[in-house]
Amino acid sequence: MITFDDVVKVYPGGSTAVDHLTVELPTGKLTALVGPSGCGKTTSLRMINRMVNPTSGRVLIDGQDVSQQDEAKLRRGIGYVIQSAGLFPHRTVLDNVATVPVLVGKTRREARTAALELLDRVGLSPEFAKRYPAQLSGGQQQRVGVARALAADPPIMLMDEPFSAVDPVVRGQLHAEFLRLQNDLGKTIAMVTHDIDEAIKLGDKVAVFRQGGILAQFGTPQELLEKPADDFVAEFVGRDRGLRSLSFDSAASLPVQPVSSQPDLELDDAGRPVRWRSAGDLGGVFTASDSLRVVTDLAISSPVGIAVRVDEQGKADGVVRHHDLVDHLLERRR
Amino acid sequence: MNFSYLFDPEHWELGVPGGFPQLILSHLGYSALGLLLGVIIALPVGLYIGHTGRGSFLAINAGNAGRSLPTLGLLMLMVTLLGLGLLPVLIALTVLVVPPILTSTYAGMRAVDHGVVDAAKGMGMRPLQVLFRVEFPMALPVIMGGFRSAALQVIATATVAASVGLGGLGRLLIDGLAVNDYSRVLAGAVVVAVLAVALDLILALVQRWVVSPGLSGRRVRRATAAT
Amino acid sequence: MIQYLQNNYEVVLTALQQHVWLALLPVLLGFAIALPVGYLAVRFTWLYHPLVNVCGVLYSIPSLALFVFLPVLLGTKVLSPINIVVALTIYTVALLARTVADGLRSVDPLITQAATAMGYRRFGRLINVELPVALPVILAGLRVATVANISLVSVGALIGVGGLGQLFTRGFQLFYLEPILVGIILSVLLAGIADLVIVLIQRAVTPWARFQRGGAA
Known part of the structure; x- marks a missing residue:
């Protein structure tokens, strides 16, 4: 469980990115953080692995305050996937995936063997292993990004707009594969997206943020569609929410x-x-x-x-x- | 360090042969002539190659070839071939400034966003209008970069030109060394260094002035968007 | 020209040898200095613009002026090769420090962030991710610096130490074309070979760069 306890982030310029956020992201579930740009969703995500440190308040993982932990070690235990994958251009696909295992002390050979299995798991055939990221399509790069985040088998994964750099058709495929994968693995995932449809499709829980880093609503997708907390959420969720909420009824x-x-x-x-x-x-x-x-x-x-x-x-x-x-x-x- | 030569007011009087004003003027004169000839030759060729894409091999390799040509050797070769005088020196200077201007003009033209050129054609501009109203202004920052390095090279080479009997600030270095007058050598080194730096500064200002602010894009640091 | 080479091959060979180490030693020294300097200018962003300006000023000083100014500054003899080595090292640093800084700055922030998020510490990230990714840019700068150094060495002949440049002054004094031509050809060849060697090294150490968009290595 990831807990935000009255977290505030004010940037040096004085702008408030996150305003008194208190929320719990449940273990084994995917929580989507969604909102317009500048709403503090990415800042919130990055406070989990200490890429950003809160101005006040605490972020806890299973009750442990992250600020008490060594940054690098903390991060090695948390998978991280970002937009357009952020792959290392100078390393082969295989070595990209093997990065964290090598960092935590596995031998290169062990790490590569495991990486090969992971590639298979995200639907990439072994022939891609020796290629460089620049030789892959956007969708393939994103798969490698997911495999890389899974490599050290972290209980927690952070995903920052992981599917936004690929075209809609590929995105649909990736969504389906990702849901299947998450079904098997049951990771605790925090995923940032600006796309409410993606949040509703993938999220077990959705946290809607508004400008100024304020949490507007936290709930299941169905709750969001059926009982938006206010006009902002209703507007953000969209006009056809009544029809869409029917997706959650059997x-x-x-x-x-x-x-x-x-x-x-x-x-x-x-x-x-x-x-x-x-x-x-x-x-x-x-x-x-x-x-x-x-x-x-x-x-x-x-x-x-x-x-x-x-x-x-x-x-x-x-x-x-x-x-x-x-x-x-x-x-x-x- | 002995600055007596540099700060002797007599050496700064106008119109005195061998005085600083006269040496600076002649130095700038050779440099300007060399640059002018270089621009006249390299700019049109660079624009043509960049606009049409024909002969790009020439433009790409000119830069490398130009850098590897030893200045002093070229200068002395020209003088040995043609005898003492301004002409061989001018030829050498021109040969040295053509490559950087040519290469940068070509590179600047190639770097122009293809979509913008397409849009210009789509709006009904004729080829020459596209060239002078769109491509050239957009390529200007890179072209100016090449021109500035050509200018520095020509100032440096004009210094060396004193070794083949020409005037300019190099006289102070060559003659000073010849008669072991280190105060004079030092004065020459300081003045020519200051001249080079000042010229580069002026050209930087010129560049700021001629390049559209929309292009010079005072390096906006990519904000790590706080969303 | 063949005749000239046959009669003077020892002189030419000595000049060539001197030329090689006068040009390449500064490349190595300059590269070694430029790496940390360039890194510092990225690490402390306020250093970047001063660094660019200082490098620009240093690079714009004409070589002959620097060659004759250094003995005064360093207290070396005018004829000492140290002057040439120091001067060319200064040029190399001026060119490469900025290139190293630009190369490191050009690394996509997403890549750096990904490395940080995966648990690299600052130094590990620099060595394992940022430097390798910046290497094509840095090596391109090294090519320019090397070729420029090789052609600049000969100016040193005017103060008595100039490798192949001595063939120029000799030919000029005797009004004799052959040594000048031999010197120019050897100098250009040397630059070409050095350039080629760096390109080959670059291909070997950055095999991935060939697949980057527009990154014809």
């Missing part, structure tokens, strides 16, 4: 009508839905494990205004109409 509790109520739905011999007899294309189906957002999308885009649910075998086992969905949402809000 369709399991959604009542469905029996398939037999819709003779217009054509089924094959195995009971799988094929098409609407009157309107054609089905447009897709959902299962009980999908989110309400998927169901809503299907209902809206369906030519007859009906979303079809299937079971694990793909057999149609229910239908949901526009107004059933709206009724359910109204019910849920109560």
Whole structure:
């Protein structure tokens, strides 16, 4: 657990970067720090590994005040990933990843063997090991950056805009891979981003900062979307937050009508839905494990205004109409 | 250290042959002539190569070749070939200043953001307008850098030119050494050093004046953005 | 010219030898001094601009003036090669200290930050990250300094110590073209070879630089 205890950072010019921040980032979870530029999110992140020291207040890791620890040793135990990866251009990919293990006293050979495994883990084939960072694409560099941060198997990782230097398509891939990785590893992660969508997508918890280094809201993504603390957060989260918050609701509790109520739905011999007899294309189906957002999308885009649910075998086992969905949402809000 | 020669007021009187004012004037005269010839030759060639990209091999290697040419050797070669006089010295000076001006002009032109040139063409500028209104002003900081190093080189070489019988401040060094008059040598060394430094300073001011403030970009330190 | 070389190869060889060490010793000395000086100007940022200015002033002093001024300052004999070595060392430092500082400053702050965050201490970071990354810039400066030194040595002939420059003065006094041509050719060749050697060293120690954008090593 990373604890900020009434932390203030005032820069020499007199500008306040972080204003009385008190927050706890839970162990094993990813906490996204998000906000407009100049809101103190990066400063807060950098106080965790003492790249910045607080003017007052304390930062604790598992109850230990970081200011009492040797800077270099502290940092070697915390993974760090930054925008465009910050890879060392003069070292091969393999030696970049091996950096911290070598620093903490592993032999070069050991460190390289471990580094090779890590490359595989972040989805880079061994042929990249001997290359230099300049020979990689942005997405590949970012993968190496993550591998490098993981190399010493630190319990904590700090990530500063880790995915902002790559194009949206690659970013989507990296997000997916990263979530999978974090599922396996369960690191305590603090990640700075200016992109609220990224924060909501990746964060277990989200801390929204406003200008002047003030924490505007701290909560789960769903809390942020459904109950923004104030106008600033509501504005920052965006207009379509109602629709987006549906991503966090399961369709399991959604009542469905029996398939037999819709003779217009054509089924094959195995009971799988094929098409609407009157309107054609089905447009897709959902299962009980999908989110309400998927169901809503299907209902809206369906030519007859009906979303079809299937079971694990793909057999149609229910239908949901526009107004059933709206009724359910109204019910849920109560 | 004996500064008697330097501070003897007689040596500072105007119009006295061998006095400081006359030596400084002739020194600056040779230097200016050499620079002028150098600019006349190197600038158009550099602009042409930079604008068209043709013959870049020449421009890139001129700098290295120029640096490795021994000044004294070139000077003495010219005089041995053509006899004593101003012409061989001028040729040597010109040969020495062409490379730095040529290379810097080319480098400056190449460094101009391609997008800006594209935009200029897109706005309907003719090739010469692109060259003189966009490329040249943008290349000017680098070109001025090359011109300044050429100026320093020419001042230094004009000093050496006294060894082949020319006037200028080098006379004090060469003649002083010849007759073991160290006060005179010291005076020559001091005056020529001050002249070189002063000239570089003036050219730095000129550069500040002719280069658009939008380009000189008084080195803004990259702020470690506190977000 | 062949004839001249056959008759005078001992004189030429001695001049060449002297030229080599008069030019290269200052390169080594200057490099050794410039590294810490350049580093200090990065470490203490207020030092940078004074350093640039002082280097600019030193570099603008004409070589002949420095050659004849140094004996007065150092108390050495006019004919002592120490004057040449000291003068060229000054030029080398003036050129390289700034290059070292600029090279270190040009290291992407993200890279430095990453190194710090990974737990490098100041000295380890300098040796393992900042210097290696700045090396292409520094070595480019070393090439310039080396070539400039080699051509400057000959001016020393005017005060009696000038390696191949002595072939120039000799030829000039005798109004005889051959020694001058031989001197120029050898001097240029020497500069070319020294330059090439540094380029080869650079390729060997910075294999990564070839892949950098625009960084044709």
